[in-house]
Amino acid sequence: MTLSVHIRKTIGSFCLQADFEAEDGILALLGPSGCGKSMTLKCIAGIGQPDEGFISLNGRVLFDSAKKVNLAPQKRRVGYMFQNYALFPNMTVRKNVLAGMGKKPDPSLADPYLERFQIADYADSLPHELSEGQKQRTAMARIAAQAPDVILLDEPFSALDTVLKWQLEEEMLQVLTQEKKPTIFVSHDIDEVYRMSREVCSMKDGKTLEKIPAEVFFDRLKDGTAGLMPGWRILPPEQADGQDPETASEAGHQIPLATVPEGTR
DSSP, X not given: OOEEEEEEEEETTEEEEEEEEEOSEEEXXXXXXXXXXXXXXXXXXXXXXXXXXXXXXXXXXXXXXXXXXXXOGGGSOEEEEOTTTTOOTTXXXXXXXXXXXXXXXXXXXXXXXXXXXXXXXXXXXXXXXXXXXXXXXXHXXXXXXXXXXXXXEESTTTTSOHHHHHHHHHHHHHHHXXXXXXXXEEESOHHHHHHHOSEEEEEETTEEEEEEEXXXXXXXXXXXXXXXXXXXXXXXXXXXXXXXXXXXXXXXXXXXXXXXXXXXX
């Protein structure tokens, strides 16, 4: 299955120019805040509308400005996880999962997803009663229940502490590997991308750059030839030793890849 994105959108002085294709597997859109990553996802999902261009999913046209095609979000078969998970606050976990399954589904249809994502014990809980990890599992269960053709993840780990982040990254990676669908993973965190993605497409000033295999991207980053992320670099061990990952990220630098725990990628 292939997602093709070739769009332009201007808001004030900002111009989004997104051109890439994603096949089954995880493609990371990597870039600093404000470079257009989330706007790109919204255009794919139908929440935002490009000024011009073309979006198709396995040959099915989702948007075509020339032919005036713009499918409604509910017709696109796109699963979208927002940064804050966007759970319905007045609905239980079960009802949130069922919300992805059409009108008035049998409540028992949620059971396999509640079990799969280890939230069956919280089926009758409201979102405000859940931990951040439980909220994320509920959001993933709802996406899986939709049976989407493409999955969009908008910085899904931004609200998590480091230990929980690694745990949920591993869980999400297992789920996405089983789904075998195009997945666009938005992040400004190089370490997340290292652990999660198969391919990387950097964004700079609203424009997507070359899509390359993750291994190639990180080889270029390590030898200083990436030329993709000004202000971002991998710190030598003697400089990074003892740095908190959050502090390193805020400083615009990253801890060395050698410090990534074994088995997380």
